[in-house]
Amino acid sequence: MPQQGVVFDIQRFTLHDGPGLRTEIFLKGCPLRCRWCGNPESWLPNAELGVYKSKCISKKKCGLCLDTCASEDALTFYRGKLTKINSREVDDLAQVAESCPADAIKQWGTNMTVAECMDIIRTDKGYYDRSGGGVTVSGGEALLQASFVAELFAACKEEGIQTCFETTFHGRWKEVEKLLPVTDIWISDIKHMDSAIHKEYTGVHNQKILENLKKLSELDRELILRIPVIPGVNDTMENMVATADFILNEMNGQVATLQLLSFMRLGEEKYQALGIPYGMEGLKFNRRSLQKKIRGFSEYFNQRGIHCLVGTKEEQ
Numbered sequence: 001m002p003q004q005g006v007v008f009d010i011q012r013f014t015l016h017d018g019p020g021l022r023t024e025i026f027l028k029g030c031p032l033r034c035r036w037c038g039n040p041e042s043w044l045p046n047a048e049l050g051v052y053k054s055k056c057i058s059k060k061k062c063g064l065c066l067d068t069c070a071s072e073d074a075l076t077f078y079r080g081k082l083t084k085i086n087s088r089e090v091d092d093l094a095q096v097a098e099s100c101p102a103d104a105i106k107q108w109g110t111n112m113t114v115a116e117c118m119d120i121i122r123t124d125k126g127y128y129d130r131s132g133g134g135v136t137v138s139g140g141e142a143l144l145q146a147s148f149v150a151e152l153f154a155a156c157k158e159e160g161i162q163t164c165f166e167t168t169f170h171g172r173w174k175e176v177e178k179l180l181p182v183t184d185i186w187i188s189d190i191k192h193m194d195s196a197i198h199k200e201y202t203g204v205h206n207q208k209i210l211e212n213l214k215k216l217s218e219l220d221r222e223l224i225l226r227i228p229v230i231p232g233v234n235d236t237m238e239n240m241v242a243t244a245d246f247i248l249n250e251m252n253g254q255v256a257t258l259q260l261l262s263f264m265r266l267g268e269e270k271y272q273a274l275g276i277p278y279g280m281e282g283l284k285f286n287r288r289s290l291q292k293k294i295r296g297f298s299e300y301f302n303q304r305g306i307h308c309l310v311g312t313k314e315e316q
């Protein structure tokens with residue numbers, strides 16, 4: 001049986017995760033729980049269902065999901081509207097999602113083979129060639145499915161398609177090694193240099209991430225580093241100085257670009273659909289002040305000889 005990956009999204013013509021025009025494949029499963037994560041549907045490794053309760057017509061007038069779901073206990077209704085689904089109690093997720101005429105039920109996660117992914121990727125080969133683009137695999141944390149990604153990237157390389165791997169780097173080095181022969185560009189974050197604060201806001205310490213970054217930098221690979229700048233979490237000069245020291249002292253000159261990404265409230269409706277509290281609820285910040293601060297950080301990195309951008313692209 002061919003190897004399968006659990007894919008929760010595929011986006012064509014993306015611009016920000018690697019050069020040129022790209023097809024981006026998002027895989028499920030992540031060991032981190034970043035409070036600002038915009039893709040909570042990526043966290044669990046298995047396929048699951050979410051509920052957009054405001055779209056539900058009502059159990060009385062519709063109730064089609066009940067007809068397709070063998071276990072009534074899997075569905076929770078409140079005031080006649082579906083509010084929650086226990087995906088573990090559902091045998092056929094796709095059937096339940098498709099039963100809803102109002103799109104109130106969303107399936108996140110589909111098993112796909114390399115051949116199925118390649119059928120989609122290949123469609124845009126001409127665009128990759130003209131723009132210097134290719135394929136990016138992201139997550140979640142796609143190192144959890146490294147064998148699948150290695151096979152997918154090998155298929156891309158056979159067809160002359162550039163590959164880019166976006167990772168938290170919180171994973172075992174032996175999984176990274178599977179991807180070394182078939183990955184052209186690596187993208188990773190440094191979220192905080194203080195391990196205790198890193199754990200507080202992401203659920204994991206940063207040692208493994210920094211170790212993997214150092215190991216990769218010994219191998220002469222193209223690496224794009226990112227700092228998601230989160231107000232009240234990592235937006236201090238002290239943290240930027242520590243990050244610059246790490247890049248200059250430990251990364252062997254291998255960071256092609258450092259990108260500073262401004263916090264954005266993303267995915268709140270997906271948290272609601274999954275019944276998970278949003279970790280940045282109540283955060284108040286001034287977008288202009290944050291942008292100004294980020295520009296200042298960028299100047300600082302560039303002054304220290306680190307090629308740094310605000311955002312993902314050079315200004316035109």
Ligand code: SF4
Pocket residue numbers: 055056057058059062063064065066081082099100101102103104105
């Ligand atoms: S099928 Fe959709 S609209 Fe109908 S009751 Fe279920 S969730 Fe509501």
